[in-house]
Amino acid sequence: EVQLLESGGGLVQPGGSLRLSCATSGFTFSGYGMRWVRQAPGKGLEWVSAITGGGENTYYADSVKGRFTISRDNSKNTLYLQMNSLRAEDTAIYYCAKRTSRTGTTVDYWGQGTLVTVSS
Amino acid sequence: QSALTQPASVSGSPGQSITISCTGTSSDVGGYNYVSWYQQHSDKAPKLMIYDVSNRPSGVSIRFSGSKSGNTASLTISGLQAEDEADYYCSSYTSSSTLGVFGTGTKVTVL
Numbered sequence A: 001e002v003q004l005l006e007s008g009g010g011l012v013q014p015g016g017s018l019r020l021s022c023a024t025s026g027f028t029f030s031g032y033g034m035r036w037v038r039q040a041p042g043k044g045l046e047w048v049s050a051i052t053g054g055g056e057n058t059y060y061a062d063s064v065k066g067r068f069t070i071s072r073d074n075s076k077n078t079l080y081l082q083m084n085s086l087r088a089e090d091t092a093i094y095y096c097a098k099r100t101s102r103t104g105t106t107v108d109y110w111g112q113g114t115l116v117t118v119s120s
Numbered sequence B: 001q002s003a004l005t006q007p008a009s010v011s012g013s014p015g016q017s018i019t020i021s022c023t024g025t026s027s028d029v030g031g032y033n034y035v036s037w038y039q040q041h042s043d044k045a046p047k048l049m050i051y052d053v054s055n056r057p058s059g060v061s062i063r064f065s066g067s068k069s070g071n072t073a074s075l076t077i078s079g080l081q082a083e084d085e086a087d088y089y090c091s092s093y094t095s096s097s098t099l100g101v102f103g104t105g106t107k108v109t110v111l
Helices: none
Strands: A003-007 A010-012 A018-025 A034-039 A045-051 A058-060 A068-073 A078-083 A092-099 A107-110 A114-118 B009-012 B018-023 B035-040 B047-050 B064-069 B072-077 B086-094 B097-102 B106-110
Touching: A003 A092, A018 A034, A018 A092, A018 A114, A034 A068, A034 A078, A034 A107, A045 A068, A045 A078, A045 A092, A045 B097, A058 A068, A058 B097, A078 A092, A107 B047, B009 B018, B018 B086, B018 B106, B035 B064, B047 B064, B072 B086
Parallel strands: A010 A114, B009 B106
Antiparallel strands: A003 A018, A018 A078, A034 A045, A034 A092, A045 A058, A068 A078, A092 A107, A092 A114, B018 B072, B035 B047, B035 B086, B064 B072, B086 B097, B086 B106
């Protein structure tokens, strides 16, 4: 059974940093691209970042480029999102998600999410 | 990259069929057969319902079907049930962003 479990969310002041983790199991982690998706309170879904299976390529939404860094440790089956220079508008539930093996952008499994609140 | 356009809300009675539209451009929905649909119940994580326009993952009810015409994709829920009440989001590959683009989301209400 595929499982994704995020952690690391919490309350942080504007300008601060936070590191999210996503522990995975039930599939060959290194064989799949992974993504982070966020959802601000009462709002829709937003793609945040993506990384290929081997970690060679990373991609970011314009809204987080230069501030967030996605990475993975395939020996630990874990995905990360380092978030720096946080802003109030980064407040959201952050989900990690597993890509399918197909072309496109589809993700087939999601974690339960971790809440990040940026406020003074 | 602007979000794909979905109706804010759609409603129907139990047993009826409803259709949710997802309108984009030739750079996303119209240009590729890579449209997915996700269901999100209140305070829950999204769930994949349809991928590549019209394919259902294992375990998803056959009451859910997807299609596309031009720049508009559609999700149809037939035999509407109370458990279908949720938010639905489309997503598409786009030539202007490797990450893709989500729709604005549609709240489905079962009357």
